[in-house]
Amino acid sequence: MSTVDLARMQFAGTSIYHFLFVPLTIGLAFITALLQTRWHRTDAPEYLRLTKFFGTLLVINVAVGVVTGLVQEFQFGMNWSGYSRFVGDVFGAPLAMEGLAAFFLESTFLALWVFGWNRLSRRVHLATIWAVAAGGVLSAAFIMAANSWMQNPVGYTINSAGRAQLTSIGAVLTNPVFLRSFVHVLLASLITAAVVMLGISAWHLRRGSHAAAFDRSARIALAIIVPATMLNLLVGSELGVTEGKFQPMKIAAAEAQWQSCQPCSFSLFQIGGGADDHDPTKILQVPHLLSLLATNHWDGPVAGMDELQAQYEQQYGPGDYVPNVFVQYWSMRVMAYLGSLVLMIGLWGLWRRKKLADSRLFLRVAVWMIPVPFVINTAGWVLTENGRQPWIVQGLQKTQDAVSASVGTTAVVVSLIVFFVLYGVLALVDWGLMARFARRELAEAPPAEDRAEEPDLAPSY
Amino acid sequence: MTLVAFWFLVLTVLWVGFLVLDGFDFGVGMLHGVVGRDERGRSAVISTIGPLWDANEVWLIVATAGTFAAFPGWYATMFSGFYPVVLLVLAALILRGVAFEFRSHSESDRGRRLWGAALTGGSLLVPFGLGIVLGGLLGGVPIDSDQEFVGDLGDLLAPYALATGVTLVLLCLVQGATFLTLRTGGAALHARARRAARVLAPVVALVVLGFCTWTRVESGNGFLLSFIELAAVLAAIAAAVLVHGGREGAAFAATSVTITAVVLSLFTELYPRVMVSSLGAANDLTAQNTAAASYSLTVMTVVLAVLLPVVLLYQAWTYVVFRGRVRGPRVDDGGPGPDIPAPRREQVAAGGAPSGDEPAEPTSPATTARAVDRRRSPGPLPVRRLATGALTLLWAWLLSQDVPAGRPPRSR
Numbered sequence: 001m002s003t004v005d006l007a008r009m010q011f012a013g014t015s016i017y018h019f020l021f022v023p024l025t026i027g028l029a030f031i032t033a034l035l036q037t038r039w040h041r042t043d044a045p046e047y048l049r050l051t052k053f054f055g056t057l058l059v060i061n062v063a064v065g066v067v068t069g070l071v072q073e074f075q076f077g078m079n080w081s082g083y084s085r086f087v088g089d090v091f092g093a094p095l096a097m098e099g100l101a102a103f104f105l106e107s108t109f110l111a112l113w114v115f116g117w118n119r120l121s122r123r124v125h126l127a128t129i130w131a132v133a134a135g136g137v138l139s140a141a142f143i144m145a146a147n148s149w150m151q152n153p154v155g156y157t158i159n160s161a162g163r164a165q166l167t168s169i170g171a172v173l174t175n176p177v178f179l180r181s182f183v184h185v186l187l188a189s190l191i192t193a194a195v196v197m198l199g200i201s202a203w204h205l206r207r208g209s210h211a212a213a214f215d216r217s218a219r220i221a222l223a224i225i226v227p228a229t230m231l232n233l234l235v236g237s238e239l240g241v242t243e244g245k246f247q248p249m250k251i252a253a254a255e256a257q258w259q260s261c262q263p264c265s266f267s268l269f270q271i272g273g274g275a276d277d278h279d280p281t282k283i284l285q286v287p288h289l290l291s292l293l294a295t296n297h298w299d300g301p302v303a304g305m306d307e308l309q310a311q312y313e314q315q316y317g318p319g320d321y322v323p324n325v326f327v328q329y330w331s332m333r334v335m336a337y338l339g340s341l342v343l344m345i346g347l348w349g350l351w352r353r354k355k356l357a358d359s360r361l362f363l364r365v366a367v368w369m370i371p372v373p374f375v376i377n378t379a380g381w382v383l384t385e386n387g388r389q390p391w392i393v394q395g396l397q398k399t400q401d402a403v404s405a406s407v408g409t410t411a412v413v414v415s416l417i418v419f420f421v422l423y424g425v426l427a428l429v430d431w432g433l434m435a436r437f438a439r440r441e442l443a444e445a446p447p448a449e450d451r452a453e454e455p456d457l458a459p460s461y
Numbered sequence: 462m463t464l465v466a467f468w469f470l471v472l473t474v475l476w477v478g479f480l481v482l483d484g485f486d487f488g489v490g491m492l493h494g495v496v497g498r499d500e501r502g503r504s505a506v507i508s509t510i511g512p513l514w515d516a517n518e519v520w521l522i523v524a525t526a527g528t529f530a531a532f533p534g535w536y537a538t539m540f541s542g543f544y545p546v547v548l549l550v551l552a553a554l555i556l557r558g559v560a561f562e563f564r565s566h567s568e569s570d571r572g573r574r575l576w577g578a579a580l581t582g583g584s585l586l587v588p589f590g591l592g593i594v595l596g597g598l599l600g601g602v603p604i605d606s607d608q609e610f611v612g613d614l615g616d617l618l619a620p621y622a623l624a625t626g627v628t629l630v631l632l633c634l635v636q637g638a639t640f641l642t643l644r645t646g647g648a649a650l651h652a653r654a655r656r657a658a659r660v661l662a663p664v665v666a667l668v669v670l671g672f673c674t675w676t677r678v679e680s681g682n683g684f685l686l687s688f689i690e691l692a693a694v695l696a697a698i699a700a701a702v703l704v705h706g707g708r709e710g711a712a713f714a715a716t717s718v719t720i721t722a723v724v725l726s727l728f729t730e731l732y733p734r735v736m737v738s739s740l741g742a743a744n745d746l747t748a749q750n751t752a753a754a755s756y757s758l759t760v761m762t763v764v765l766a767v768l769l770p771v772v773l774l775y776q777a778w779t780y781v782v783f784r785g786r787v788r789g790p791r792v793d794d795g796g797p798g799p800d801i802p803a804p805r806r807e808q809v810a811a812g813g814a815p816s817g818d819e820p821a822e823p824t825s826p827a828t829t830a831r832a833v834d835r836r837r838s839p840g841p842l843p844v845r846r847l848a849t850g851a852l853t854l855l856w857a858w859l860l861s862q863d864v865p866a867g868r869p870p871r872s873r
Contacts, residue, residue, distance in 0.1 A: 060562055066515065067558035071551055073525050077540025078547055084540075085608075088533020089753040093761055096530040099523035100768045107519050108779055111512040119782055159754065163533075166757040227851025234855070404541035406610040415548045422555055429559070433566050 004400050006412040007079040010419065012385070014071050016378050017423050021065035023377055026136035026186070027193025028058040033129040034220070040126050046213035049442040054197065054217075055129075056437055059114055064430050066107070071419065079412065083392055083402035090156050090166045091146055098142035106135030140185050148178035150393050151384065152246040164396065177246065180239040181384075187232040188380065192373040194224040195342060198349070200438045202366035205357050210442045218366075219353055225346035233339060236380075237293055243384070244294045244302075247394055249312070249321060250387030251294050252305045253328040256280050262301035264290035270329065278306065316395070323389040327382060335379040338372055345369055464758040468531040469735070469748045471765065472524055473728040476595075479520035480588075480629070480724055481636070481717050486514040488637015490557060490584025491630075494577060496641055496653045500570075503577060508787045509644040511561065516776060518558070530761055534608055534751030535735045542602060542610030542736075543594050546617055550590035557583025588629040593617060595727055596625025600679055601737035604744050608751070616739070621679050625727075628672045632720050635661040639704065639713040646786035655704075658712065662701035669697040669719060673726060680730035689729060693722030 032055045039047035073095070076084050084091075109131035116125055155171025156164045166172070201218035205211060244251035252258075256270060258278040266289035267282035291300040303311075305322050312321040345365060352359040392399040462470075489510045497503030529536040540547055556579040564576035600621035603612035638661050641654035673690035677683065686694065700715035731737070735751055738744035752758070 060566070063559050063562035066518075067555040070518075070522065070554055070558070073522055074540055074547055074551060076529065077536045078544055079541075081537035081541035084529065084533055084537040088529050088536060089757045092526065092528075092530030092533055092536070092753065093757055093764075096523065096526040096761060097764050097768075099519060099526045100764065100772065103519045103522055104516060104772045104776070107515040108775055111515055112779060112782060115512040116782060165754045166760070169760045223848065227848055227855075231851060231855060404537075404544075406541050407544055411544050411548075415544070418548060418552055422552060426555070426559060429563055433563070437566075 003409045010416050018068040021061050023189035023192040025062050025065045026189035029133040029136050033133045080402050081404040087164045094142040094146040102135045102139035144182040145178050148175045152177045184235045187228050190228045194221040195373045197221040199367050199370035202363040206363045222349045229343040241296050249308045253323050253325050254332040256329045258305050260304040260307045263288045263299045264302045266290040327386050331379040331383040338376045465748050465752045475524035477721050477724045481720050482517040484633045484636040485640035486510045487584040487633040490580045512783045532751045546590050546593050553583040553586035588633045589626040592626030592629035593622045596622035599731050601739035604738035631665050635665045636716045639716045642709045658704045662704040666697040666701045670694045689726045
């Protein structure tokens with residue numbers, strides 16, 4: 001395995017891992033803020049219980065989200081110094097803005113929220129959790145702006161030293177890919193947190209613990225899941241059309257479309273279709289659907305990979321411009337099919353919303369849905385990042401030219417092992433804590449903790 | 462001042478901010494076992510930084526991302542060159558970062574001890590590793606004419622770099638100790654914090670004197686200390702004197718000034734270079750030859766000018782909110798927050814001003830009824846409102862789409 005492959009594996013692994021926690025915390029921050037707002041307005045104790053319950057889950061996951069995000073901040077320089085030199089002028093700016101605008105906001109106000117319950121007025125305390133939610137949204141905005149630039153570079157020029165140089169920050173922040181992918185990620189975050197909330201509520205409803213409170217939280221989750229999933233399927237397909245415009249190879253590979261076609265049909269499943277098989281056996285084809293998805297036109301033409309490969313060879317010189325088709329085809333389907341499944345489950349729940357506690361089968365299914373949004377999120381990232389290969393910045397720099405020249409294979413292997421072990425431990429502990437807290441009863445009264453008061457530590461002022 | 466010089470200054474300030482603020486977090490992390498001694502004490506010691514450390518760590522993230530944005534060439538060479546050291550720092554930051562949360566949720570003593578050890582070890586290794594990096598910038602590592610690092614681990618662990626690491630660890634220790642003397646209540650705990658500060662401060666003063674002289678020599682300027690290095694030494698001596706005089710606030714200020722001056726001296730000796738090459742001055746990375754273009758720097762300057770004052774304001778506010786000495790450990794495992802059912806402002810409002818000996822809770826049926834009245838009922842779930850909103854959005858989105866050509870609506 002080459003250094004490039006190992007470095008890619010490390011980046012993919014650490015990013016995917018990081019992104020298990022990111023959408024959950026962005027969504028949970030919003031949901032916690034929503035619950036606390038309802039408590040603030042109605043004074044119903046159930047809402048306070050739910051706020052604390054889901055707030056605790058938020059805080060545990062933020063801890064892991066923050067430390068795994070740290071790694072990303074350094075990794076561009078460690079493994080991808082060729083990339084950092086080439087694009088730092090453009091790519092660094094959104095990262096620095098993210099730190100200044102989002103991370104300070106999130107970390108400061110989360111601490112104020114956690115420790116400020118009895119120090120801040122109720123109104124100010126409510127504002128702190130909304131500030132945390134806003135921080136998460138801002139963070140997503142800057143990261144998606146940076147990522148979208150890799151998919152569709154805009155607002156730059158290549159200077160005399162052969163490096164990308166920012167010429168318009170406005171163009172970077174209004175990149176058509178960015179606007180869609182940002183909304184797509186935000187909605188995905190909401191869905192992720194809502195599905196987790198639904199699953200945990202369903203688990204408690206099945207056991208009949210705190211039915212009133214968890215009935216409320218389950219219904220709130222359903223009220224988020226159904227519209228958000230509907231919207232996200234649309235935003236996602238719109239993102240597909242936009243990316244198809246700038247990265248036709250990505251879309252062609254996602255459909256394993258080797259030959260150009262017009263109109264194009266969409267296959268529900270296929271057998272074969274890898275790099276050596278240009279004529280896969282497509283099963284259950286839906287006519288015109290691919291044309292519609294990829295171009296928004298009933299009879300839209302979709303360029304096949306063979307044609308694109310020839311075109312790129314002419315444009316960029318000899319080379320293999322086709323990403324891994326198998327990964328591309330199936331990540332697209334996993335994402336879309338499971339996304340639709342979430343919508344179906346949501347509709348089912350909405351239909352049964354008045355008698356959720358009696359819908360035993362639904363509750364059982366809802367618990368088992370908890371891992372699904374994480375699989376969808378991962379598939380979505382694999383789809384968009386694998387589809388960009390062999391480029392690291394579409395049309396400007398290839399991934400193989402982006403790695404650090406001075407970093408040897410041993411260093412990458414060692415760091416890969418270090419991260420693998422550390423992240424494994426974090427996953428185990430976090431999962432254990434989540435499971436313990438999610439199964440916990442809602443607090444009835446302040447638990448009498450033996451370490452709650454310490455006479456030795458009386459305040460001196 | 463040119464934009465490039467300004468951004469070098471900004472990064473210096475970010476590093477100073479990080480090491481002064483997260484410095485006491487590292488110090489407290491390293492000392493929490495010694496000063497805390499038993500479980501309650503350890504909890505109390507950790508509580509002093511519980512609400513602060515996460516935001517303090519962001520200074521490092523912003524310094525890193527700021528380097529990426531303003532000096533991409535520096536960022537690329539520094540992190541790929543110092544690869545193993547940066548890996549160590551990252552692992553330590555990860556362990557320290559999760560230790561707070563995981564430790565407080567541990568159910569067993571063993572778990573608490575384990576995550577406590579992670580906190581201590583992580584807090585030690587981060588300043589040590591970062592010291593190796595900062596010392597290496599000035600001490601010099603092999604960099605070729607393509608700005609690529611060409612050395613190995615041995616080149617990174619040069620004596621001066623290691624000395625910088627040790628100095629930073631000691632500075633964080635004394636910073637944490639003086640911080641604890643300010644923030645711990647309770648006689649035993651406070652006494653142990655003071656003892657730690659008293660032991661550490663004179664040692665640190667000596668080490669700072671030695672390190673500053675070495676820095677001066679390392680950068681080829683003879684033995685005579687510069688104004689900033691002199692300030693560092695004087696502040697370190699002042700800290701030792703103040704600690705022994707029991708002037709806790711002033712002592713913390715003095716250790717903060719020491720860290721500031723030490724970091725400033727490193728960066729001023731470095732400028733206009735950003736990474737010294739041991740293969741000859743021609744290969745040095747300078748602020749100029751690694752900087753981003755002026756448009757990028759201008760954008761960043763505007764963003765910084767708008768955001769940094771706001772950030773400083775709300776960070777300062779956090780310190781006001783969490784001022785005062787810590788008497789007990791952080792919130793219980795059941796999650797933070799008021800007791801349930803919560804004391805409601807309406808109860809006080811409805812019950813009128815509580816009289817002297819009467820409890821604040823409304824006791825007569827009439828006031829209770831009024832309190833219930835004043836409280837709004839839970840109300841219907843926002844299902845309908847949310848769904849309506851989403852459908853409106855959906856509709857607006859569909860309207861914004863021009864009907865695709867060749868797709869006559871519903872004609873096929």
